[in-house]
Every structure is written in structure tokens, then in C-alpha cells.
Amino acid sequence: MNILVTGGAGFIGLNFVRHLLKTTLYNITVFDYLTYASHPKEIKQLTSHSRIRFIKGSIVNVRDIEAVMDQEYEAIIHFAAESHVDKSIQNAGDFIQTNIVGTYQILQQLFKGYAKKMIHISTDEVYGNLNSTDLPFTENSPLSPNNPYSASKASSDLLVRSYYETFQLPLITTRCGNNFGPFQHIEKFIPTIIYNAFYNQKIPLYGDGLQVRDWLFVEDHCQAISLILEKGKCGEVYNIGGGNERTNIDVVRQILEMMGKPESLIEYVEDRKGHDRRYAIDSSKLQKELGWKQAFYFDESLKKTIQWYINNFEGNLL
Numbered sequence: 001m002n003i004l005v006t007g008g009a010g011f012i013g014l015n016f017v018r019h020l021l022k023t024t025l026y027n028i029t030v031f032d033y034l035t036y037a038s039h040p041k042e043i044k045q046l047t048s049h050s051r052i053r054f055i056k057g058s059i060v061n062v063r064d065i066e067a068v069m070d071q072e073y074e075a076i077i078h079f080a081a082e083s084h085v086d087k088s089i090q091n092a093g094d095f096i097q098t099n100i101v102g103t104y105q106i107l108q109q110l111f112k113g114y115a116k117k118m119i120h121i122s123t124d125e126v127y128g129n130l131n132s133t134d135l136p137f138t139e140n141s142p143l144s145p146n147n148p149y150s151a152s153k154a155s156s157d158l159l160v161r162s163y164y165e166t167f168q169l170p171l172i173t174t175r176c177g178n179n180f181g182p183f184q185h186i187e188k189f190i191p192t193i194i195y196n197a198f199y200n201q202k203i204p205l206y207g208d209g210l211q212v213r214d215w216l217f218v219e220d221h222c223q224a225i226s227l228i229l230e231k232g233k234c235g236e237v238y239n240i241g242g243g244n245e246r247t248n249i250d251v252v253r254q255i256l257e258m259m260g261k262p263e264s265l266i267e268y269v270e271d272r273k274g275h276d277r278r279y280a281i282d283s284s285k286l287q288k289e290l291g292w293k294q295a296f297y298f299d300e301s302l303k304k305t306i307q308w309y310i311n312n313f314e315g316n317l318l
């Protein structure tokens, strides 16, 4: 059976491709534009595997997508996106193109019958901001995005919803929290902390550092997507959360402690514009309906992640 993974050279996509290789016998096509956030070397290595093929192209370009639609797929797992909030605040153009227009182009291909279903990978950021006393987001929470990245993802979610309702295309949406783990780009928070701490540089902490994120180890995320691929119901949305709410300052302190580095490395800097205060996810639908269970604890996964980055810094691999 064939699976198409868009954005399979990025952080979560690459982890997912490796997860599929380990746990299934699928033939996997990775379709990725190889932007700055991708891992071309890893992808090159993976293509030595007989069950992996790589096609470079953009989801915005119809010809590129058509080149990939040369066989039937059991499913498309759609990760490809511009993913960094700070970048979207500086310039939203690529986010509109890739996340909205790109998703539209992929949806259009589904009419041709090349794929039996598509899982659209989205984010809890589409639900917007929570106060400290609010209950975690459920799949029924209203969409209320606050930055250009999350607005572009919410737009793509609504397109997916409309293509299911209007055309009955076989579509599932997942919304997860902040992922962490190997292969995350250095621009994101946890890799930034590890990198700066490793090189004894100041660690920028936005605003008062009391913003809360709900952290999910990427391997738990991959396992959840596999389960949804196997048992998920078309037309549904599934939240995927780690149940690990932490303030940003606590995450920095924990990493510094694990790395044996001083708290004096922390530098409070200007806050992100439109900075969401808190995200938290209720994953009970996924747990009750599909039997999902997390396999990894936050502290152990964080240690593993730190070690992975240190190995890569020491080997000059990043």
C-alpha cells in the first residue's frame, strides 16, 4: 500500500516517515519543497530504503502535485506548511500561499480519485487563546486564531471541512499542541533554548515568560496519527494533546537544570505581537473513541531531545 506524506522532510513529517518505516510495510512517497525548515540530508539517506521515494515539489504548484499523483494512495498525510508564528508576523505571504492555497490544490487532487483519504495536520492555535481558568480546547471550541500563521491554518481547516460537507471527500483533520523532539528547526522555542544554552548564549524569553503551552512529544504525535490513519472517521476532527501544560519560564529553567547551565542565561525580551497566553488540549475524544494512550513522559522525552541536539551540535550536524 502507498502513502503520500506532504512536508515529509520537515520536523514532524520526517519523524512520521521514520515511524511508518518502523511500524508498517507501506511504500512511502515524500513530497516536499525542501524549504529552509526541511532536512534534505536525512531525506537523501532515507531514499536508500526501497520503500521510500522522494519527489521535490511545491503543494502550491499544480504541475508538481500532478507529478506525485502517478499512483493510488491509501492516504495522504498532509503536513506541508509554513509553521513558524514569528515568521508569519514578519511576513504572512508564504503562509497564505502554502497553508491556504497549497491545501486547496491538494484538496482539488482528491477529486481525481488518487487517494482514499487525507489526514490534514492542523494545530490547536486555530482555537486562539485560553485564560488560566478556561477548560482545555475541545474539537467543538470555536475557531478564533490570533496571528497570521494560525489564521492561515484555520482557513485551511475550514476549506477541508467544506470539501467534506460539500463534496463528501474523505477528509480528517487533526489538531495538536506544541510538538518537541528530534529534527525540530532551531527557530522554535525548545531548540532555541538548547542551542543557546549549549553555546552559553543568552536565551530570549518573550514578555513575562508566563505563557503556557501544552507540550507533546513528537513520537506520541506520530503514534496518534497512525491510529487515526487506521481507525479515524472521515469528516471528524481529532485533538491531540500531551497533557503537559508548562509556562515558558518553567521550560527554560528545566532545560537549564538538565544541561547544568545557569539561569543567568535567561534574557527577557520584547513580547511577541498578539502572543496567545495559554493553549491546552482536551484529547478525550481520541482516547475514548480510538483508544489513544500516550507512551512518553515529558521529563524523559525532554532529556532525550536535549541529548539528540547535543549529539548533533557536537558532530556539527545541525
Ligand SMILES: NC(=O)c1ccc[n+]([C@@H]2O[C@H](COP(=O)([O-])OP(=O)(O)OC[C@H]3O[C@@H](n4cnc5c(N)ncnc54)[C@H](O)[C@@H]3O)[C@@H](O)[C@H]2O)c1
Pocket: 006, 007, 008, 009, 010, 011, 012, 013, 031, 032, 033, 034, 035, 036, 037, 038, 039, 057, 058, 059, 060, 078, 079, 080, 081, 082, 083, 084, 098, 102, 121, 122, 123, 124, 153, 176, 177, 178, 179, 180, 184, 185
Ligand atoms: N511543530 C509544531 O509544534 C506543530 C504544532 C501543531 C501543528 N503543526 C503542524 O504540523 C505540520 C508540520 O509542522 P512542522 O513543525 O513539522 O513544520 P516544519 O516547518 O518543520 O516543516 C514543514 C515542511 O513543509 C515543507 N514545505 C513548506 N512549504 C511547502 C510547499 N509549498 N510545498 C511542499 N512542502 C512544503 C518544508 O520544506 C518542511 O519540510 C504543519 O502543518 C504545522 O502547521 C506543527
Ligand SMILES: Cc1cn([C@H]2C[C@H](O)[C@@H](COP(=O)(O)OP(=O)(O)O[C@H]3O[C@H](C)C(=O)[C@H](O)[C@H]3O)O2)c(=O)[nH]c1=O
Pocket: 083, 084, 085, 086, 122, 123, 124, 125, 176, 177, 178, 179, 187, 188, 189, 190, 192, 204, 205, 206, 211, 212, 213, 248, 272
Ligand atoms: C522562539 C521563542 C519562543 N518563545 C515563546 C513563544 C511561545 O509562547 C512559546 C513557544 O514558541 P514557538 O515559536 O516554539 O511555538 P508556538 O508559537 O507556540 O507555535 C508552535 O506550536 C503550535 C501549536 C504550532 O502550530 C506551530 O507550528 C508551532 O511552531 O515560546 C520565547 O519566549 N522565546 C523564543 O525565542
